[in-house]
Amino acid sequence: MEVHLNPELQARVDRAAKANNRSPEEYVQQLVEHYVGHDVWFREQVKKGLDQLDRGEFPDPPPDGRSNRADVPLLNASSMVGCPSKLMATAR
Numbered sequence: 001m002e003v004h005l006n007p008e009l010q011a012r013v014d015r016a017a018k019a020n021n022r023s024p025e026e027y028v029q030q031l032v033e034h035y036v037g038h039d040v041w042f043r044e045q046v047k048k049g050l051d052q053l054d055r056g057e058f059p060d061p062p063p064d065g066r067s068n069r070a071d072v073p074l075l076n077a078s079s080m081v082g083c084p085s086k087l088m089a090t091a092r
Contacts (some may be wrong), residue, residue, distance in 0.1 A: 003028070 005013065010024075017027035052059075 013024050013028060017024045020027060022030070
């Protein structure tokens with residue numbers, strides 16, 4: 001597989017790879033592995049949540065509005081900037 005990056009992005013990858021003592025190829029490989037792994041995990045979590053909702057299981061939010069589980073990151077509008085809107089629709 002070949003991936004072509006625009007010159008600005010290629011320069012950013014080169015700088016980040018160098019800062020991490022990796023070749024650009026190693027750095028991109030590591031990023032893709034991480035991204036794909038997270039994407040699979042995220043879609044599984046969304047599906048589990050949607051399945052719970054389909055069964056009528058509606059979790060009560062904590063009174064302070066914060067997550068009561070250490071493994072669930074807190075989300076707010078600013079953390080969702082740039083999140084693809086189709087992601088939720090295709091996770092099901």
